[in-house]
Amino acid sequence: METSVTKQQEDMLKLVEECLASGKSKKTFCREKNIPQWRYFYWQKKYYQQQSISFQEEFVLLNPSENSKHQEVKIAYPNGVVVIVPSSISLLEMKKLIQLL
Numbered sequence: 001m002e003t004s005v006t007k008q009q010e011d012m013l014k015l016v017e018e019c020l021a022s023g024k025s026k027k028t029f030c031r032e033k034n035i036p037q038w039r040y041f042y043w044q045k046k047y048y049q050q051q052s053i054s055f056q057e058e059f060v061l062l063n064p065s066e067n068s069k070h071q072e073v074k075i076a077y078p079n080g081v082v083v084i085v086p087s088s089i090s091l092l093e094m095k096k097l098i099q100l101l
Contacts, residue, residue, distance in 0.1 A: 009046075012039075012043040012046075013043060013047050015033065015040070015043070016043050016047040017047070019044075026040060026041070026044075071086075071087045072084050072085065072086055072087060073086070073089070075098075085097065
């Protein structure tokens, strides 16, 4: 029984990825695939939760040393954007900057 649940999960998560890549509205996509919208949104939520867990696993905690007061922190985003800030930036300022991007 566990295999069928895993297969269903795999199939639905692939459909969510397909929908997100298609650029179609959720309503149109669900109608074309004959999927109830409630089921699609259930699996979309699971998909985003899974993505969030993956993102959290990639997060790296930085502990700058006392000697790094005059150094810079470089943040490189997957889309090619690079942000360089002084290592003395406060966490609040860093949070605001990241939210802007």
